[in-house]
Amino acid sequence: MTVWSRIRDHALSLFFLALFAAALIGQSIAGYLRNNDELVEHGQATIGFLDFVWSSDFAVDVAENWQSEFLQFFLFIAATIWFVQRGSPESKKPRDEGPGSDADQLVGRHARPDSPRWARAGGWRAAVFGNSLLIVMGAVFLLSWLAQSLAGTVVMNAENAQHGAAAITWLDYVVSPDFWDRTLQNWQSEFLAVGTMVAFAIYLRQRGSAESKPVGTPHHTSASESD
Known part of the structure; x- marks a missing residue:
């Protein structure tokens, strides 16, 4: 190659x-x-x-964006296991909710010769591998959230020192309006973006994109139903 x-x-x-x-x-x-x-x-x-x-000033700005992005994907991956949106290519078709059977997922004795080793192994290894995407996304979100909160504490204490105010602890910062203002302004934009993508893709098309249904697919039909 x-x-x-x-x-x-x-x-x-x-x-x-x-x-x-x-x-x-x-x-x-x-x-x-x-x-x-x-x-x-x-x-x-x-x-x-x-x-x-x-510096903590740069770290807090980077971390607050990272944690919101990975939270977005963590929740979207989890939600699409159990919730459907008829007609959206971002969703499974109705009545396909749930994690699926071992046969559907090619796990254990249903695995193919070229399936990943842990999928072929079955048992706890298949269970871990079968949820590995959600596990990693959740772990990166938590680590980014922790980094944001720690860096934010340092930044706020530096500002407090400039104004002659007392230093605060990490727990004080985590429950402070400053922390949640930074956090929620990112979360709401991520949730809006995902929700609109799910809904818009029912009625709008982009020819050639994997995130869109084929142009001629009916609005009420998901991409998987049209295969």
């Missing part, structure tokens, strides 16, 4: 990885300039770029 073939086979992942890197670098530069502008306004010395990138 040539290098170009490998790139083509993984082009979707590489495309979004490149966008992520570009956006993160752009965020770090913009945040660095903004932070130094604020320091100058308060008569304080500016800091270097690497000092900003390793």
Whole structure:
């Protein structure tokens, strides 16, 4: 297999990885300039770029976005096990709710020779592998949420010190309006985006996209029903 073939086979992942890197670098530069502008306004010395990138100010902004994104996918993956939306390509068809049988999922004795090893093994290994996507998404969400809360505590205590206020603990910050303002403003946008994608895809089409039904599929029919 040539290098170009490998790139083509993984082009979707590489495309979004490149966008992520570009956006993160752009965020770090913009945040660095903004932070130094604020320091100058308060008569304080500016800091270097690497000092900003390793600061809690940058970490809290990055982590609060990450945790909301991974929460979005965690909930969407979990919800699509048990809930359906008739006509949406983001949903299974009605009456297909649930985790499915071992035969449907190619688990244990129903696995194919080329199935993943843990799927062929059955038992607890198949159970773990069968829920591994949800487990990893949930773990990344929790770690990002923890990073956001820890970095946010440091940022708030720095602001408190500037205003002569007492320092607060991590638990104080986690129940503070500042933490939940940062958190909920991200959550509501993620939930809105997922909900509108599920609903819009019932009636709207994008030819050639895996996230859309075929153009001529009836509105009430899901992509899986049209196969």
